[in-house]
Amino acid sequence: MMQGGFTDLRLNGGGDSQGNESFWPSFTDIMTVVVMIFLIAMVVLLVRNIELVNQLRATMEAERIAAELARATGEEKDTLSSQLHSAEERVQQMQLEIMRLQDKGLRSESLIAEQLRAITGLTNERDDLARQAAQLALLRDRLQSDVERRKSELDAALQNLDERQVELNSAQRSIASLEQSLDQARSRITENQENAERLQRTIDEQRTSLEQQRQDSQDVERRYLVLAGDFDNLKVKYDKLVRPARSSVGRHLVEVRYWKEDGEYHITWREGIEGSYQPISRSQLDKVLTRLTQEQENGLYVKVIFPENSGLSYNEAWEFTSHLHNNYDYYFKAGEEEKTDAGQ
Secondary structure, eight states: OEETTEEOOSSSTTHHHHHHHHHHHHHHHHHHHHHHHHHHHHHHHHHHHHHHHHHHHHHHHHHHHHHHHHHHHHHHHHHHHHHHHHHHHHHHHHHHHHHHHHHHHHHHHHHHHHHHHHHHHHHHHHHHHHHHHHHHHHHHHHHHHHHHHHHHHHHHHHHTTTTSHHHHHHHHHHHHHHHHHHHHHHHHHHHHHHHHHHHHHHHHHHHHHHHHHHHHHHHHHHHHHHHHHHHHHHHHHHHHHTSOOOOOTTSEEEEEEEEEETTEEEEEEEESSSSOOEEOOHHHHHHHHHHHHHHOTTOEEEEEEOOTTOOOOHHHHHHHHHHHHHHHBHHHHHHHHHHHHHHO
């Protein structure tokens, strides 16, 4: 109720009609505050829900990236494992080739040593002949000096021709004898010189032959290396076209170490890539590999290892490796079966 133009704001002022009129504005204000609080709470919850959704999406994306990274890492690990086995196979083949070349080098060195000994013997013989020629030259000089001395004596004797006729005749005979000896010495010197020249020609021919043999050996080695490289390339191309690459994936791995020490052969082996190597004889190794071949359905991957300075020749290493691969390794056994089927 208005009094003098102002509203009565007292709690109970104005009676019942005024009390009814003041109740609804207060209720409206309270409900407005409640609605505002409810709206603010909804806005806060919506903002928080949006943040949680964003976090959930980021977590799911991180999990997807981690799964993709794990899959890529697994594939890269398998690829690296295959490359490692391929590299080990190439290292083993290179070890065999190095041992074969070492054997060939030893044979070549022994042949060269024999030829050098022959050349040394011929050189010593030439030196002996040269010393003999020097001795003969010294003898010739002495004879010449003796002839000159006798000639002087002859001149002295001619002055006393009447008294020294007998001595003159004797001196003439001595001079003739000395000249004959000198001629013989000269002929021997000439023969020795001819022998020395023939010996020198023989030595030159031996050296030429030795140099030719060395060049032939180098040519053979170069041709072999070229053919070996061509063979390896063709074999790799053939395997790529016809057969899959040899791999230990899915196969039962057996590692065998083989070397020679003090004239005795030694063999150790183990299954897989863990554990220590156990010594074993060759007959026992054949029995064990035969049993494992029958037990393992996917076949064996036989890895042969030759330690450094193994003491084995190329033929010994090749025979041992071929025996194990052809009889027990899944890859080479399959190749032998294909050859057998093709031959039939």
